[in-house]
Amino acid sequence: MTAHRREDRAIVAGLAAVMLVGAAASVGFGAIDFSPGDMASAVWRALFSGDPLTLNQRIFLELRVPRAILGLLVGACLGVGGTLMQALFRNPIVEPGLVGTSSGAALGASLFFVLGAALGFEASVWMLPVAACIGGVVATYLVFALARSGHDGRSSIVLLLLTGLAVNALCLSGIGFLSYIARDPQARSIIYWNLGTLSGGNWTSVGIVGVATAGGTALALFHAKQLNALMIGEDEATALGVNVGRLKWIVLTINVLMVAVATAFTGVISFVGLIVPHILRVVHGSDNRFLIAGSAVLGATLLSVADLVARLSLRPAELPIGIVTSVVGVPVFLSLLRRREYLF
Amino acid sequence: MNARLLTLGLCVSAAAGCGRFGSQPATTQSERIVCIAQVYAEMIYALGAQDRLVAVDYSSTFPPEIKELPTVGYHRALSAEGILSMRPTVVLHDGNIGPPQVIEQLEQLNVPMKTFEAQPDSVEGTKQLLREMGAYFHKEARAEELCVTLDREMAAALEQATQYQDHPRVAVIHFGRASNIYMVVGAGGRGDGAAAGRMVEWAGGRMAIDRPGMQRMASPEVIAQANPEIILMTEYGYDRLGSNEQVAMLPGVAQTDAARNGRIYRVPEHELMYFGPQTGENIGKLAHLIHGR
Amino acid sequence: MLHARNLTHRIGAKALIENVTLDFEPGRLHLLIGPNGAGKSTLVKALARLLRPQEGTVRYGDVAVESFSDGALARCRAVLSQAVEVAFPIPVRDLVMMGRYPHFRGSHPGAVDEEICDEVMRFFDVIGLADRIYSTLSGGERQRVNFARVLAQVWRPSPEDARYLFLDEPLTFLDVRHQIQFMKQVRAFGARPDVVTVGVVHDLNLAARFADRLVLLDAGRVAADGTPEEVLTGDRLPAVFQITPVIVRDPSVGGIHLVFH
Numbered sequence: 001m002t003a004h005r006r007e008d009r010a011i012v013a014g015l016a017a018v019m020l021v022g023a024a025a026s027v028g029f030g031a032i033d034f035s036p037g038d039m040a041s042a043v044w045r046a047l048f049s050g051d052p053l054t055l056n057q058r059i060f061l062e063l064r065v066p067r068a069i070l071g072l073l074v075g076a077c078l079g080v081g082g083t084l085m086q087a088l089f090r091n092p093i094v095e096p097g098l099v100g101t102s103s104g105a106a107l108g109a110s111l112f113f114v115l116g117a118a119l120g121f122e123a124s125v126w127m128l129p130v131a132a133c134i135g136g137v138v139a140t141y142l143v144f145a146l147a148r149s150g151h152d153g154r155s156s157i158v159l160l161l162l163t164g165l166a167v168n169a170l171c172l173s174g175i176g177f178l179s180y181i182a183r184d185p186q187a188r189s190i191i192y193w194n195l196g197t198l199s200g201g202n203w204t205s206v207g208i209v210g211v212a213t214a215g216g217t218a219l220a221l222f223h224a225k226q227l228n229a230l231m232i233g234e235d236e237a238t239a240l241g242v243n244v245g246r247l248k249w250i251v252l253t254i255n256v257l258m259v260a261v262a263t264a265f266t267g268v269i270s271f272v273g274l275i276v277p278h279i280l281r282v283v284h285g286s287d288n289r290f291l292i293a294g295s296a297v298l299g300a301t302l303l304s305v306a307d308l309v310a311r312l313s314l315r316p317a318e319l320p321i322g323i324v325t326s327v328v329g330v331p332v333f334l335s336l337l338r339r340r341e342y343l344f
Numbered sequence: 345m346n347a348r349l350l351t352l353g354l355c356v357s358a359a360a361g362c363g364r365f366g367s368q369p370a371t372t373q374s375e376r377i378v379c380i381a382q383v384y385a386e387m388i389y390a391l392g393a394q395d396r397l398v399a400v401d402y403s404s405t406f407p408p409e410i411k412e413l414p415t416v417g418y419h420r421a422l423s424a425e426g427i428l429s430m431r432p433t434v435v436l437h438d439g440n441i442g443p444p445q446v447i448e449q450l451e452q453l454n455v456p457m458k459t460f461e462a463q464p465d466s467v468e469g470t471k472q473l474l475r476e477m478g479a480y481f482h483k484e485a486r487a488e489e490l491c492v493t494l495d496r497e498m499a500a501a502l503e504q505a506t507q508y509q510d511h512p513r514v515a516v517i518h519f520g521r522a523s524n525i526y527m528v529v530g531a532g533g534r535g536d537g538a539a540a541g542r543m544v545e546w547a548g549g550r551m552a553i554d555r556p557g558m559q560r561m562a563s564p565e566v567i568a569q570a571n572p573e574i575i576l577m578t579e580y581g582y583d584r585l586g587s588n589e590q591v592a593m594l595p596g597v598a599q600t601d602a603a604r605n606g607r608i609y610r611v612p613e614h615e616l617m618y619f620g621p622q623t624g625e626n627i628g629k630l631a632h633l634i635h636g637r
Numbered sequence: 638m639l640h641a642r643n644l645t646h647r648i649g650a651k652a653l654i655e656n657v658t659l660d661f662e663p664g665r666l667h668l669l670i671g672p673n674g675a676g677k678s679t680l681v682k683a684l685a686r687l688l689r690p691q692e693g694t695v696r697y698g699d700v701a702v703e704s705f706s707d708g709a710l711a712r713c714r715a716v717l718s719q720a721v722e723v724a725f726p727i728p729v730r731d732l733v734m735m736g737r738y739p740h741f742r743g744s745h746p747g748a749v750d751e752e753i754c755d756e757v758m759r760f761f762d763v764i765g766l767a768d769r770i771y772s773t774l775s776g777g778e779r780q781r782v783n784f785a786r787v788l789a790q791v792w793r794p795s796p797e798d799a800r801y802l803f804l805d806e807p808l809t810f811l812d813v814r815h816q817i818q819f820m821k822q823v824r825a826f827g828a829r830p831d832v833v834t835v836g837v838v839h840d841l842n843l844a845a846r847f848a849d850r851l852v853l854l855d856a857g858r859v860a861a862d863g864t865p866e867e868v869l870t871g872d873r874l875p876a877v878f879q880i881t882p883v884i885v886r887d888p889s890v891g892g893i894h895l896v897f898h
Binding site: 030031032055058059062063064067128185188189192193197199200202311314315316317318320 | 421423425440
Binding site for chain 3: 005086090091092221224225226228229231232233235236238239240241242243281285286287289
């Protein structure tokens with residue numbers, strides 16, 4: 001096991017190195033390319049010399065860097081969220097949106113677009129993430145409340161899964177209804193929000209998502225052993241001293257915290273939460289102590305590379321990042337499924 | 345989920361098929377304008393100020409040579425960096441831009457942004473906008489010339505229209521760019537679609553659907569019941585279907601007199617959906633379509 | 638000693654177990670028998686605190702089972718259930734190590750835990766499977782791996798408490814050789830003076846052969862309680878199981894044997 005642990009660490013460290021390369025590329029390239037010298041002088045001016053910044057330096061420091069960091073953080077949130085949900089539902093085809101978080105957030109955002117336009121506060125920058133986050137939390141809570149079974153107050157995993165599907169369908173039809181009644185520009189805003197983008201990143205969103213990422217990942221790692229025990233079943237985990245009811249609440253809360261907050265700032269980004277844990281399992285097994293740390297790093301890497309592709313492919317315009325993650329994610333997912341290492 | 349994938353596919357194919365991405369700016373003069381409003385872009389060309397234009401948004405497709413310019417993306421899904429990489433001295437927009445965070449970023453970086461006061465929601469408003477933009481670009485004489493032409497062509501078109509005894513029922517079908525949902529335009533109202541209704545009336549037609557404004561995803565029954573004698577379809581949707589026969593097979597459309605008599609016409613979006621310097625001339629063209637002469 | 642007093646658990650109007658009072662001693666093998674739906678699994682779950690009965694109390698020694706923390710309970714009580722399925726690829730050694738989870742703080746096991754894992758895997762002859770992926774094993778191999786995991790949980794005596802081992806139909810999926818081998822291992826382990834063992838077994842002959850004491854349940858109540866000879870009698874079995882066996886004394890093992898026609 002010690003050898004195993006050393007291997008865990010080596011793999012996570014290797015992934016982290018790849019992540020740093022990806023992050024460096026993500027910082028350097030985009031609609032405007034920055035050389036290492038440009039970057040260094042921008043940082044030098046901002047931190048140590050009082051000289052006013054040039055426009056390009058401000059673009060670098062106020063748009064590019066926070067966006068690159070936001071990409072890393074959101075990727076980590078989605079990766080960890082996916083690992084947590086797969087562990088909780090003991091099912092490898094689950095993604096973080098399953099308990100209603102993403103679709104609830106999307107419904108919140110859609111309501112904001114439509115009502116915001118009607119009430120005249122469409123330009124308010126902070127209302128959108130707040131509305132999305134509230135939507136995500138409410139939908140997740142709704143799933144949980146509805147999935148509590150009558151006679152013993154516990155919510156079984158299967159009931160939770162099916163309730164999640166139902167609430168997701170409800171949210172999607174809500175979004176459909178809103179885009180139907182919306183005027184054309186709002187309807188298009190809804191469509192684009194559902195494809196995700198990191199273009200709104202700034203230091204404030206980095207701060208908020210950063211707290212969610214760090215707190216969520218640490219809490220998740222703290223419960224990794226219990227999630228491992230849950231792999232063999234609820235009764236078996238209980239016999240091993242795990243308070244399964246409490247664990248479910250904690251894990252769902254972590255997931256809501258990470259995914260709702262991340263989604264609130266970037267829109268719906270699909271497939272990252274699904275494929276990241278899959279790839280890691282193929283590489284090095286299902287131990288959640290490894291998966292949680294690994295999926296934070298690999299999720300961050302994937303999303304920051306996806307954002308780079310989104311920025312470079314049509315520059316100076318951009319592709320929505322959700323398109324890139326789906327285009328990359330679907331073939332990877334299908335090829336993993338064909339390996340048939342899973343028991344469904 | 346499926347809808348999302350579909351939209352995604354459409355966006356990708358639209359972007360790839362268009363071939364308007366990736367080109368580099370060619371102009372080097374001191375004034376550099378990024379224009380994110382199709383009405384403004386058309387007027388900039390009409391005023392002869394296009395040498396200052398370095399990039400436009402994805403919806404600005406008229407006049408055809410505008411497609412040589414780089415685009416900074418869809419006007420509701422902009423990115424600050426993309427715009428800034430064009431090193432604009434000013435960003436012109438009509439207020440219909442997004443997402444809000446990106447607009448905030450542009451404001452924080454003190455990127456000059458300008459929206460003209462005049463609203464081109466009438467011929468009078470269009471002339472005001474022409475004059476306002478003429479003043480802004482120091483092309484006052486050209487603006488005045490365009491206004492005179494617009495007035496003259498409008499008067500001619502309206503004069504022509506008084507000679508028509510009949511007023512055929514006309515339906516306008518508009519395909520949105522980002523989706524394959526089609527919309528029908530009704531008589532009167534404000535905002536989207538109002539311009540089309542006015543132009544059809546000036547051209548001696550009568551809007552077949554009397555609910556005001558643009559109606560999204562109108563039920564096929566609405567069109568069938570209105571039974572237009574003429575259907576005008578904007579080019580984006582028309583070209584997707586490809587021919588009159590295909591349009592005539594749309595549910596609801598198939599039951600109309602227009603489909604039976606083959607009176608379905610393709611009309612460029614910029615001629616029908618909003619007012620511009622060529623509106624008078626465009627009304628003349630519409631009158632020809634509607635009255636067959 | 639394990640004491641159960643007046644345990645009753647209902648779902649709706651139906652009592653799964655009703656007013657069950659029993660004591661279980663260490664060092665002996667107790668097996669619960671009875672027809673389907675008699676309440677055997679419910680009783681085992683209540684004794685193991687996987688289920689909190691609506692009425693009655695369970696005490697481990699002098700301590701009410703309710704007052705154990707989840708962790709403390711898991712360090713002295715282990716439960717083997719019927720079939721464990723794992724949807725993810727996981728090596729056998731990692732699965733067995735789960736039995737040690739309650740014993741180490743933090744997320745990684747110590748040397749003692751590694752040592753115990755090796756011992757139990759050797760005891761159950763699954764050490765050769767240590768690096769195999771659990772889902773690729775046969776049903777019998779899986780059950781042995783799970784028993785290794787469960788025993789890893791209570792393999793060493795705990796200084797303050799007795800150890801409690803519960804087996805809920807452990808013989809499912811085992812062939813006859815492994816059934817016998819398994820029962821012998823259970824008996825060998827359960828013979829320790831600080832181990833209380835309670836199991837559910839369907840096969841009456843295996844029960845008769847290995848149990849020190851049998852508890853016959855019928856419709857949630859204790860119908861009989863005692864040695865196999867006392868419980869498996871010609872007048873009681875037809876009433877409970879609705880089948881009449883021939884009871885044969887088997888001198889080779891010194892017990893009784895049931896033959897069904």
